Amino acid sequence: MTIPNALTVDVEDYFHVAALALNIRRDSWTSRESRVVGNTQRLLAIFEQFDVCGTFFVLGWVAERYPQLVRDIAARGHEVACHGYSHRLVYEQSPKEFHEETLRSKNLLEDIIGSAVFGYRAASYSIVRESLWALDILVELGFVYDSSIFPVHHDRYGIPDAERVPHRMATPNGKSIVEWPLATARILGFRFPVAGGGYFRLLPYWLSCWGLASINRNDRQPFIFYLHPWEIDPAQPRVSASWLSQFRHYTNLGKCEERLRRLLGEFQFGTARDALKQLGLLSGQCPKEC
Numbered sequence: 001m002t003i004p005n006a007l008t009v010d011v012e013d014y015f016h017v018a019a020l021a022l023n024i025r026r027d028s029w030t031s032r033e034s035r036v037v038g039n040t041q042r043l044l045a046i047f048e049q050f051d052v053c054g055t056f057f058v059l060g061w062v063a064e065r066y067p068q069l070v071r072d073i074a075a076r077g078h079e080v081a082c083h084g085y086s087h088r089l090v091y092e093q094s095p096k097e098f099h100e101e102t103l104r105s106k107n108l109l110e111d112i113i114g115s116a117v118f119g120y121r122a123a124s125y126s127i128v129r130e131s132l133w134a135l136d137i138l139v140e141l142g143f144v145y146d147s148s149i150f151p152v153h154h155d156r157y158g159i160p161d162a163e164r165v166p167h168r169m170a171t172p173n174g175k176s177i178v179e180w181p182l183a184t185a186r187i188l189g190f191r192f193p194v195a196g197g198g199y200f201r202l203l204p205y206w207l208s209c210w211g212l213a214s215i216n217r218n219d220r221q222p223f224i225f226y227l228h229p230w231e232i233d234p235a236q237p238r239v240s241a242s243w244l245s246q247f248r249h250y251t252n253l254g255k256c257e258e259r260l261r262r263l264l265g266e267f268q269f270g271t272a273r274d275a276l277k278q279l280g281l282l283s284g285q286c287p288k289e290c
């Protein structure tokens with residue numbers, strides 16, 4: 001039996017992204033045009049066309065304002081998971097702040113869907129070497145798996161020598177949690193990020209596809225792929241920012257939906273939780289309903 005790859009969506013609006021954070025004040029969020037509901041509904045419709053379920057890491061700020069969206073996601077058979085509350089980077093928070101906002105978001109999501117949330121993904125993959133303490137807080141709060149570690153070099157995130165495949169890892173305080181690092185392909189001894197998002201928009205489609213296929217073929221492992229609802233929305237309001245931030249955020253927004261459809265036709269996908277269960281990584285560690 002082939003283990004499906006994990007299809008994941010980080011449910012947030014275009015004004016939440018870390019790349020534009022210097023140009024968008026937090027206190028302006030509520031006055032901006034929100035497009036997260038419409039864009040997420042479009043993703044839900046596309047997934048339905050391909051008869052595929054995925055994992056939606058929902059930002060607490062979004063869940064609080066649009067609880068019906070979270071109910072819709074769950075009602076269509078997708079996994080609801082947690083993307084924190086405020087989209088502040090983990091390494092810019094104190095452990096106490098992280099504990100409070102993560103618990104707030106988990107409680108919100110669980111109250112909305114009426115069942116437990118098992119998965120967590122940090123804003124902008126901000127569990128790095130200096131913020132590994134966050135994993136102990138995730139265990140304490142009842143999370144079963146995390147997907148926040150990007151095993152690459154990047155200016156804002158990354159643990160370049162972290163393990164590349166799903167595994168159970170030790171936390172700094174001697175506990176353990178399942179970690180599913182964002183997808184990287186190995187080319188000539190180098191790691192190449194092919195996990196989705198900006199990489200999926202910036203790289204030629206064939207290269208993403210080849211890299212992802214190599215994880216299934218050479219590593220004999222499923223990969224985890226991510227996208228944001230705003231990445232299929234070329235009509236979103238434009239924000240002025242640095243050249244690099246604009247390049248990362250706006251390049252190929254108009255091509256993303258078509259590429260996603262191709263990808264969904266070429267690979268097998270499912271939820272992160274189901275894939276981890278099939279890998280045997282959740283057995284014995286999971287509450288009954290997981």
Ligand SMILES: [Zn+2]
Pocket residue numbers: 010012083087122123124
């Ligand atoms: Zn995010």
